[in-house]
Amino acid sequence: MPSLSSLFQVPWGDYAGSLGGGLLRTLAYTLASFAGAAVVGLGLALMRLSRLRIVRIPAGIYTEIFKNVPLLAIIFVTYFGLPSLGIRFDVFVAGVLSLVLFYAAYLSEIFRAAIAGIHPGQNEAAQALGLGRVTTFGRVVLPQALRLALPGTNTMFVDLLKSTSLLVTISAAELMTQAQLIASETFRALEVYLVIAAIYFVVCYPVSQCLLWLERTIQAGVPLSLGRRRRLRLAKALLEGKA
């Protein structure tokens, strides 16, 4: 049984720079992919809720395909496969594109369920008040759907952050790729990968806790937008006879 001191022998100080760079890369992949996946996912969800079959069906097919294909296969096709068709992406674009394609399918399922979960009476009430379709969606349906979608979306965000580690297979310069380099230089795989796992944990845990806090705050009805705060302040002042 090796002692703790014999377990930790890698000169981590020398690798701080490459680890920091890798971590930033990981975060960049995560944020870019999540933003893209959220936009595409919302579009897909809206398509799947359309009354027109011709709009609904392609979105359904897309979702089923990308939900049932491994992420690693998507990464390999985009980065190693497409160049044979003359389509060449730089590694960051290929990585983000793969993650967007994959996670958009999952997010669209979450968003679709959330939007479909809004009571039809909400749409009717909005219409009866003369709100147009776009305003009704933006001001009545979407804010409520976001609340319903938040728990599932948060889980997906953390899942996506961890999945960026698969990009090690295309040497994406993110955290796991750095880990692989350090391991091959030092021949201390156990130590290196334990430390990397710990770094992922130290990033992911606070993120999921923050998202949980956001979930609870929104659920409790705390107004987050400046416009709402301003209107509520004004209403309060009027009620107290101060405005």
Added chain:
Amino acid sequence: MADATTEAARGAAGTGKPLAVKIAGLRKSFDGRTVLGGIDLDVPAGKIVSIIGQSGGGKTTLMRCVNLLELPDGGTITINGEPICGNGAVTCKDLPKLRQRVGMVFQRFNLFPHLTAVENVILAQMHAASVPEREAVERAVKLLTRVGLAHRAMAYPDQMSGGEQQRVAIARALALGPTVLLFDEPTSALDPESTGEVLTVMRELAKDGMTMILVTHELPFAREVSDWVVFIDGGRIVEQGTAADLFDHPREARTIAYVSRHAAPA
């Protein structure tokens, strides 16, 4: 007989007031099942018309046609002189504007659960009627005060009783300055105490001269506030008249049966 009651309606309605709502030959069916089989109804400005009858008789569908939440298959509806639909097509040029003039209160309130009471009253003012923010907030506070809920302005719908929610819904409909208010069984989902609160607000509105169409099972209330009562069954108007006529001297067998079943002393 039908012609005679229509004549009577014109007679009673023809008090020289302009018509707020005129419905002629209105037809609607769902999947081949006729829900409205030719309805004629005049609602003069400032009057209150109650629609009574069995569930499934077409009352709610009739009401939902008036603000075009349902598109009728045939017949015409005219609001304040403007034809809004005819022969199964919308002729109203500005649908949002129409809905601001014809407010609606639902059986299940349908408040926006993600917004506070005061924001529920603000939303459509700003985003449908383009009222400036400050004015919208001021009017919302004023209206909540009017329905006795100033102290609940900052509450969310799920923190309010059914009666409070329905009163907020009335304030929300009033905020757009409608000329006609539609009430679709506004007290059916409420306990007796909440029903009392909501009826008090509606009584006030009646006193202020608001034109109202009311679908209800609250016959004592219908009798108290209505200028005109219409009994609908099987998608047709079976009988109509003043509250006293219809409740005290119903002539049609179906009306007699319905009234005697529902008009137990309140």
